[in-house]
Amino acid sequence: MKTNHLLAASAALVLFAAPARGEWSSCLGGLRHAAAGAGVSQQTVAAATDGLEPNDAVSFMDKQPEFTTPVWDYVAGLVDEERVAEGRVLLQKYSSALHAAEARYGVDPATVVAVWGVESDFGKSFGKRPVVQSLATLACEAPRRNDYWRKEFVAALKILDNGDIRGDEFMGSWAGAFGHTQFMPSTFLGTAVDLDGDGRRNIASSAADSLGSTANFLRKSGWRAGEHWGFEVRLPEGYSGPSGRTHKQPMSFWEARGITRLDGGGLGGGSAGLMLPAGRNGPAFLVTKNFDAIYSYNAAESYALAISVLSDMLRGRPGIQTPWPTDDPGLSRAERRELQALLTRAGYDVGDADGVIGTKTKEAIADYQSRVGLPRNGRASLKVLKALRGG
Incomplete structure (x- = not known):
């Protein structure tokens, strides 16, 4: 759950290195006191914070x-x-846990597995930073939302104190999200479940607990059993009517404005909002309350759309059919790995060809773009890949 501008990152790292030792110690002391005041044992507080230093x-x-x-x-x-392909294998492998979660919470297996795939690549990318260290750093040094980070820090120590997650497996993203489906600590405390029945709610090492916890989260976020997230639609020529995910209207409202399914069919019943993630010249979607439940996991429409489309493809349905309004589309992970391998062959040091477009890859792309006359923006795109293939 990610970098863009090298100068901005460098400036941030300078700020990160600047805080005085006394300020850090004082803030950490306050965090320790808050955790103890919330009922966390002194043993857990000491084990988690003794010698703790800020990270990046x-x-x-x-x-x-x-x-x-x-x-x-x-x-x-x-x-x-x-x-x-990998998601379909896991749908079968974890079918018992997924069906148990569906029976209990009403969320279908494909949606739960899609969240898993987007959040951690099915458990392969949890994040490498200690959760307690990241949250202490953010609570003490972030430029905003310090109260939020303090609450998450205390929640993290409660998790350790409860024994659900061991300290050595409590690793996550820079923001403190952790586990197969990347819960924040406070979300974990209020939502995580012990689906595998071993007495621990452990989304770090139990895929079953993670899948059940995700289904429970979506249920608590308003998921409606048996309802789809939405579907792609076709707009009439020159459409200028209302739009917006939260502007929910009956399907008859949208039909009256000439909106149809891609095959020209009717929209059916219920209500939905018209979402235009790239404007009126790109793909259009009618999205239901279930899309909103997915959105609540990480408040970004592109994120919720990725999960929704992935869930459809896991069911055997097609992905997005309408072209995006660009002449330079994005790349799949296989294409990103190919791009990195070609950059390496061209003499650039981009590290491993892992499909992750980090700073080294962006810098190499930008230099290559300048060399071949493409706009210099460091973006991994089809035009760059085609140029490398032809070079």
Whole structure:
């Protein structure tokens, strides 16, 4: 759950290194006191915080890709045939847990597995930063929302104190989200379930607990059993009517404005909002309350759309059919790995060809773009890949 501008990152790292030792110690002392006041044992507080130093978490604020990346890049990197194939295998492997979760919470297996795929690539990418360290850093040094980070820090120590997660497996993202489906600590305390029945709610090492916890989260967020998230639609020529995910109207309202399913059929019953993630010249979707439940997991429409489309493809349905309004589409993860391999062959140091477009890859792309006459923006795109293939 992500970097863009090297100068901004460098500046943030300078700020990260600057706080005085006394300020950190004083703030950490306050966090320890708050945790103890919330009932966390002194043994757990000491084990989690003795010798704790800040990390680089603050440098990643304001760089979440769901807010900084074109929607066609974002979706292309998360929803591809590779992820669909793996997701279908896991639907079978964890069918018992998924059906138990559906029976208890009313959320279908494909949606739960789609969340798993987007959040952690099915458990392969939890994040490498200690959760307690990241949250302490953000609570003490973030430029805003310090009260939020303090509450999450205390929640994290409660999790350790309860024994659900061991300290050595409590690793996550820069923001403190952790486990197969990347819960924040406060979300975990209020939502996590012990689906596998071993006495621990452990989304770090139990896929079953993670799947059940995700289904429970979506149920608590308003999921309606048996209702779909929505579907792609066709707008009439020159459509200028209302739109917006939250502008829910009966399907008859949208039919009266000439909106149809892609095959020209009727919209059916219920109500939905018209979502235009790339404007009126791109794909259009009618989305229901279930889309809103997915959105609540991470408040970004591109994120919720990626999960929704992936869930459809796991069911055997097609992905997005309408082209995005760009002449330079985004790349799948396989294509991103190919791009990195070609950059390496061209003499650039981008590290491993892992499909993750980090700082080294962006710098290499930008230099290559300058060399071949493409706009210099460091973006991994089809034009760059085609140029590398032809070079």
